[in-house]
Amino acid sequence: MTRKLRSLFLVFALLWIAPASAEAPLEEMILTSTAQGRNIDAAVAALLQAIVNHNYTFVREQAIDSRLVPYAQEVRSVRLVYFCNFAKMNQALKLDPRAAQMLPCRVTLVETPSGVDLIAVNPAWVSQSMGNPALHAECENLKQDYLAILEEASM
Amino acid sequence: MSRAAKLRALAVALSLMWAGAAPAEPLRVSKSVSLRQAVDDLTLAAANHDMVLVKMQPIDTALVKRGFDDPHVRILFIGSETAVRWAEVAEPRLLNLLPLRLTLIQRDDVVLVLSDDFEPWRREFPDNPANLLLKAWESELKALFDDFVGQ
Numbered sequence: 001m002t003r004k005l006r007s008l009f010l011v012f013a014l015l016w017i018a019p020a021s022a023e024a025p026l027e028e029m030i031l032t033s034t035a036q037g038r039n040i041d042a043a044v045a046a047l048l049q050a051i052v053n054h055n056y057t058f059v060r061e062q063a064i065d066s067r068l069v070p071y072a073q074e075v076r077s078v079r080l081v082y083f084c085n086f087a088k089m090n091q092a093l094k095l096d097p098r099a100a101q102m103l104p105c106r107v108t109l110v111e112t113p114s115g116v117d118l119i120a121v122n123p124a125w126v127s128q129s130m131g132n133p134a135l136h137a138e139c140e141n142l143k144q145d146y147l148a149i150l151e152e153a154s155m
Numbered sequence: 156m157s158r159a160a161k162l163r164a165l166a167v168a169l170s171l172m173w174a175g176a177a178p179a180e181p182l183r184v185s186k187s188v189s190l191r192q193a194v195d196d197l198t199l200a201a202a203n204h205d206m207v208l209v210k211m212q213p214i215d216t217a218l219v220k221r222g223f224d225d226p227h228v229r230i231l232f233i234g235s236e237t238a239v240r241w242a243e244v245a246e247p248r249l250l251n252l253l254p255l256r257l258t259l260i261q262r263d264d265v266v267l268v269l270s271d272d273f274e275p276w277r278r279e280f281p282d283n284p285a286n287l288l289l290k291a292w293e294s295e296l297k298a299l300f301d302d303f304v305g306q
Binding site for chain 1: 182200207209210214217218221223224226228230234235236239242247248250251253257258260269271272274279287
């Protein structure tokens, strides 16, 4: 009888744990801000300054269709800015090589009639499905850096 | 409750727990080549599937140059104009996945190539046409990986 109760308890405990573990706070997919009233060149310049101010290094800037169409035909209203912090990159790759899925850091800028939208994929959203808590903690920090950079760049 | 029924219940509980905790997996393929050869082979495979190598990001040499250990990792970005135009129309947030990223990890004589994981994106966009587009990109990458291994 005791054994039966113990087995039942185990089954209920497992059933209770499974949904509980799935209830971890879900990250939003996209981090975004808007630089109102700016054109894309001004927004890129502000973003580059914010990147440097937060101890990141500019890597490159390109149009979304760079190298896919002749230069003159590139859509210059959608730009990608890549940047990184080498110490953080080193740390993340040591924790898990799959961190490369978030490297280098990137912000996509989209020019709209009212300004420029700055958009980044939330690294914590990417890492939450990887099953590596140490990497996820790093990505939570990286998310905070992204938010600070986006905020400063859109001020 | 019979013993068999209890075992069945336990198995169900365990499988539920495992399914909840199982990490998502990107597409992956491996090949016994050098990193440089892998880049060449992937570039050729991309060309065979109407895609272009947009950028090779040598993060291994970038880190070594700054005094860090060599992670033996490189990133390739590949793309096609069609993918960009379809994303612009179907779901502009998918532009954040473009150009498509391939992660190359060298371990001894083997290079492991990983795509980004499309599963969280498909969950985020369960409806067409974004979901269809993601499936199409994943199929293209699968075909590209097959080509890469077959070379």
